[in-house]
Amino acid sequence: MDIVSNQQRKKIHPHKFTMWVAIGSIVMMFAGLTSAFIVKSNQTNWVPVEIPVVFWISTAVIIISSLTVQLALRSFKQREMNQYRMFIGVTLLLGVAFVILQWLGFQDLWAQKITFKGAGAGQFLYVIFGLHAIHVIGGVIALIVMFIKAFAGKTKLYSAVPIEVAAIYWHFVDALWIYLLLFFIIIGGK
Amino acid sequence: MDLWIVSMALFVVSSLLGGLNYISTILNLRTKGMSMTRLPLTIWAMFFTAVLGVLSFPVLLSGLILLLFDRNLGTSFYLSDIVVNGEILPNEGGSAILFQHLFWFLGHPEVYIILLPAMGMVSEILSVNSRKPIFGYMAMLGSLFAITILAFLVWAHHMFVTGLNPFLGSIFVLLTLLIAVPSAIKVFNWLTTLWRGNIRFTPATLFAIGFVSLFISGGLTGIFLGNSTIDIHLHDTMFVVAHFHIVMGVASFFGMFAGVYHWFPKMFGRYLNSTLGYIHFWVTMIGSYLIFWPMHYQGLAGIPRRYLDKRGWVSFNDFPELDKMITIVSIIVFAMQLMFVFNFIYSIFKGRKVTSTNPWGANTLEWTTPIRPGHGNWPGEIPEVHRWPYDYSKDGREFIPQTEPIGENESKH
Numbered sequence: 342m343d344i345v346s347n348q349q350r351k352k353i354h355p356h357k358f359t360m361w362v363a364i365g366s367i368v369m370m371f372a373g374l375t376s377a378f379i380v381k382s383n384q385t386n387w388v389p390v391e392i393p394v395v396f397w398i399s400t401a402v403i404i405i406s407s408l409t410v411q412l413a414l415r416s417f418k419q420r421e422m423n424q425y426r427m428f429i430g431v432t433l434l435l436g437v438a439f440v441i442l443q444w445l446g447f448q449d450l451w452a453q454k455i456t457f458k459g460a461g462a463g464q465f466l467y468v469i470f471g472l473h474a475i476h477v478i479g480g481v482i483a484l485i486v487m488f489i490k491a492f493a494g495k496t497k498l499y500s501a502v503p504i505e506v507a508a509i510y511w512h513f514v515d516a517l518w519i520y521l522l523l524f525f526i527i528i529g530g531k
Numbered sequence: 532m533d534l535w536i537v538s539m540a541l542f543v544v545s546s547l548l549g550g551l552n553y554i555s556t557i558l559n560l561r562t563k564g565m566s567m568t569r570l571p572l573t574i575w576a577m578f579f580t581a582v583l584g585v586l587s588f589p590v591l592l593s594g595l596i597l598l599l600f601d602r603n604l605g606t607s608f609y610l611s612d613i614v615v616n617g618e619i620l621p622n623e624g625g626s627a628i629l630f631q632h633l634f635w636f637l638g639h640p641e642v643y644i645i646l647l648p649a650m651g652m653v654s655e656i657l658s659v660n661s662r663k664p665i666f667g668y669m670a671m672l673g674s675l676f677a678i679t680i681l682a683f684l685v686w687a688h689h690m691f692v693t694g695l696n697p698f699l700g701s702i703f704v705l706l707t708l709l710i711a712v713p714s715a716i717k718v719f720n721w722l723t724t725l726w727r728g729n730i731r732f733t734p735a736t737l738f739a740i741g742f743v744s745l746f747i748s749g750g751l752t753g754i755f756l757g758n759s760t761i762d763i764h765l766h767d768t769m770f771v772v773a774h775f776h777i778v779m780g781v782a783s784f785f786g787m788f789a790g791v792y793h794w795f796p797k798m799f800g801r802y803l804n805s806t807l808g809y810i811h812f813w814v815t816m817i818g819s820y821l822i823f824w825p826m827h828y829q830g831l832a833g834i835p836r837r838y839l840d841k842r843g844w845v846s847f848n849d850f851p852e853l854d855k856m857i858t859i860v861s862i863i864v865f866a867m868q869l870m871f872v873f874n875f876i877y878s879i880f881k882g883r884k885v886t887s888t889n890p891w892g893a894n895t896l897e898w899t900t901p902i903r904p905g906h907g908n909w910p911g912e913i914p915e916v917h918r919w920p921y922d923y924s925k926d927g928r929e930f931i932p933q934t935e936p937i938g939e940n941e942s943k944h
Contacts, residue, residue, distance in 0.1 A: 352559060354559075355555045355559040355560055358555050358558065358559055359551050359554075359555040362551050362554050362555065363551055365585065366547055366550075366585045366586065369585075369586050369589040369590055370589030370590065370592055371593070373589065373590035373591075373592075373594065373633055377594075377597065377608070377629055377632075377633060380626070380629055380632070381626060384624070387624075457600070457604045457606040458605055458607075458621070459607065459623065459624060460607045460623060460624025460625060461624070464600070464606040464607070468597060468600060468606075472593075472596065
């Protein structure tokens with residue numbers, strides 16, 4: 342019986358595991374959308390879209406934020422709490438910046454007369470990038486909570502699990518964004 | 532309609548969160564000694580149900596989001612050249628088939644989301660009430676797993692007549708018919724669990740046996756409908772109605788009823804009234820077959836589904852007397868369900884009281900809790916598990932609960 346309980350202790354933390362399953366679920370949603378995109382892109386009346394430059398800047402921003410969240414996690418584990426506060430703050434700012442940049446990208450597209458009318462890649466872009474932005478906003482809310490806790494918490498924080506869970510999610514939205522951007526360039530942006 | 536879509540989206544989110552909880556609880560938070568192969572099949576079925584939900588509902592959600600855009604923001608994901616009340620909608624370039632794909636990618640796993648928990652409960656109830664170990668525990672797991680995988684690969688069999696490429700259709704025929712294999716394994720195992728068992732015919736057992744019967748009947752017509760060629764004749768007829776009502780509707784309800792009758796003593800500390808239970812079972816069982824069996828013939832004769840009144844079209848009006856009979860039986864069977872609801876509510880307050888913690892002599896953990904469990908289910912430590920849940924009629928003992936350590940001279944399962 343001891344062997345069994347030892348095995349159980351080595352197991353992944355349930356919260357982290359739940360996050361991975363949730364990520365699987367989100368992946369399925371975007372898989373549904375991108376496969377719909379593929380189906381539609383082979384039909385008549387399809388209008389491809391050129392990706393505005395703003396989206397490249399937002400890509401750089403979210404990649405850097407992925408780095409900073411990892412640094413935040415490392416400083417937390419080393420108990421460098423000031424560093425941790427700084428990195429979590431920077432990640433938060435970059436996350437907000439990403440959402441604003443996405444909004445600017447949408448405005449750019451709209452100015453190019455790519456609206457909801459007709460058929461084509463533009464409509465999908467709004468829906469898919471918009472949904473992704475909503476997921477990033479969810480991550481930003483989590484970061485805000487952690488940021489406030491890092492400063493205002495009277496009790497000392499020891500468990501790294503919440504930060505790890507948030508970091509996993511943040512890396513995921515980063516990777517998801519890169520996938521979506523490449524997807525649009527390769528399949529949609531002829 | 533928009534409100535309906537939004538409520539569906541909320542439902543999707545809630546079922547996702549529930550599914551996440553089930554999956555991580557089952558995989559990460561089992562009690563000491565509860566290895567995966569010591570889990571009751573009910574839990575395994577809930578696990579696979581959650582997996583199906585977590586992976587297929589998001590696709591419906593994305594379909595619904597596109598639908599909301601189409602309806603409110605003028606996009607053309609699905610709509611093209613639509614005329615409503617003589618007016619042409621401005622949308623063009625959309626594809627209605629796309630919605631069907633996104634819908635049925637959930638829609639097919641969904642029928643297993645409904646059916647798998649019933650399968651799990653039936654497995655448990657048949658084993659407990661035939662006082663025999665479940666036949667082929669690992670085969671039961673394997674078939675649940677196979678059904679889960681195949682459920683994701685068969686959605687286009689709902690779309691054979693949408694203009695789908697016939698070659699693609701033939702692949703989906705093959706994958707669809709493959710589901711017959713795990714389904715047959717499960718039926719075989721239920722029957723062999725009952726075989727020469729010391730069967731106690733409680734209302735729960737009867738409903739579980741009824742489930743097996745309905746699952747066979749409805750499953751067989753699934754083989755008809757899974758063939759794209761026969762589907763050209765049978766699609767959109769009463770045959771389809773008969774098939775899915777028996778296999779998914781009534782069968783799942785029977786599984787659910789079996790579960791309610793079986794676990795009611797655990798839920799409320801009182802029994803459901805058995806006499807009403809027997810009446811409920813027999814009327815529902817015979818009634819369901821009377822309602823849905825004739826529909827197969829109607830469907831084969833070409834009667835379409837989804838018509839409220841068939842009198843306006845001569846060739847649809849071949850079976851007016853049969854339709855009358857079906858209607859009358861439906862009313863009777865429905866009334867019987869009201870009686871069940873009455874029994875349910877009445878028994879919560881006035882039912883016969885449960886006097887022992889384990890009234891059915893079952894092995895699983897829920898029957899080791901007090902009759903009226905408090906917060907956390909067990910006073911004190913949570914129990915440790917030493918064996919699988921199906922040690923019935925073993926070594927001369929009628930049942931051995933999971934919490935009992937393996938004896939010295941005991942043959943290990």
